[in-house]
Amino acid sequence: MKEDVYLNPEGINQNTDIMVNPLIENKLPFKRARSEEARNIRKEALLKAAKEIFFENGYRNITIKDITDRARVSIGTFYIYFDNKISIYKSVLYEGILQLEVHLRNSVKALDPDKESAENLLIQLGKAYTQFYLQNPEYFDIIAVLNITEDELRENHSRISKEIHIKAREILRFIESIIRLGNQKKEFNIKNTGAAATGIWALLEGILILNERKNLTLLKQNLDELVLFSMKSYITGFKI
Numbered sequence: 465m466k467e468d469v470y471l472n473p474e475g476i477n478q479n480t481d482i483m484v485n486p487l488i489e490n491k492l493p494f495k496r497a498r499s500e501e502a503r504n505i506r507k508e509a510l511l512k513a514a515k516e517i518f519f520e521n522g523y524r525n526i527t528i529k530d531i532t533d534r535a536r537v538s539i540g541t542f543y544i545y546f547d548n549k550i551s552i553y554k555s556v557l558y559e560g561i562l563q564l565e566v567h568l569r570n571s572v573k574a575l576d577p578d579k580e581s582a583e584n585l586l587i588q589l590g591k592a593y594t595q596f597y598l599q600n601p602e603y604f605d606i607i608a609v610l611n612i613t614e615d616e617l618r619e620n621h622s623r624i625s626k627e628i629h630i631k632a633r634e635i636l637r638f639i640e641s642i643i644r645l646g647n648q649k650k651e652f653n654i655k656n657t658g659a660a661a662t663g664i665w666a667l668l669e670g671i672l673i674l675n676e677r678k679n680l681t682l683l684k685q686n687l688d689e690l691v692l693f694s695m696k697s698y699i700t701g702f703k704i
Contacts, residue, residue: 507545509535515556519602523553523616550616553606554624560603561631567596569638582646583699586664589639590695593668594688597675605676608669636661643702652702660702667698 513534546552571592640661646652
C-alpha cells in the first residue's frame with residue numbers, strides 16, 4: 465500500500481520488496497498539501513459566493529445551484545463541505561461573528577482599562593459595531609438574521625449551530641467584562657451584568673436594523689449620532 469511505502473525509511477515496499485524511487489516518495493507530502501489547499505480553496509469559494517448571493521437576493525430566493533454556479537464548482541462538491549443551504553448560511557454567519565469579535569476586541573485593545581472609564585470603553589465598542597456594519601453590510605445582514613425564519617433557526621444540535629452559540633456567548637461575555645470593570649471601579653452599580661451586556665447588543669442591533677430599513681433616513685436621524693446618544697443614555701442607567 466502507498467502508506468507502507470511512505471512510512472518505510474528504507475525506501476522498500478515491504479509488501480512487494482520493490483525499490484521505491486525516493487524522488488517520487490518525497491513528492492507525496494507536497495501532493496497531499498496541494499490537495500488540502502485545493503479543498504480549502506473550493507470551500508472558501510463556496511462561502512464567498514454564498515455570502516454575496518445571500519446578501520443580494522436573500523435566503524429564500526436562491527438555491528444551492530445558484531451558489532455553486534457563482535463559485536464555479538459542482539453541486540457534488542457543495543455536499544462535500546455542507547449538508548444543505550441552511551448549513552452554509554450558518555457557516556457564513558459564523559464567519560461573520562468571528563470577524564465581528566476581532567473588530568470589537570481590536571477597538572479597545574490599545575486603551576488602558578486602568579486609565580479609561582468603562583463608559584468610554586463601551587462607547588468605543590458601540591462605535592466599532594457601527595463601523596463593522598458600514599464596512600461589512602453583507603455580514604451584518606446575515607448576523608442580524610434578517611432573511612430566515614424562526615423555524616429554520618430553531619435547529620441547534622449541529623456542530624455549526626453550537627459553534628455559533630459559543631462564539632456569540634463569548635462576545636457577550638467580553639461586553640459583560642467591561643461592565644464588571646465599571647462595577648469594580650465604582651462607575652456602575654449593576655447586579656445583572658449579563659442582562660446589561662445583552663441590552664447593549666440588542667440596542668445596537670435595533671438601531672442598525674432601523675438604518676438597514678431606511679427608517680433613520682425617514683426620521684432624519686444620523687446613524688453615528690443616534691448610536692452615541694443611545695449608548696450614553698443606556699449607560700446612564702448603569703450609574704443609578
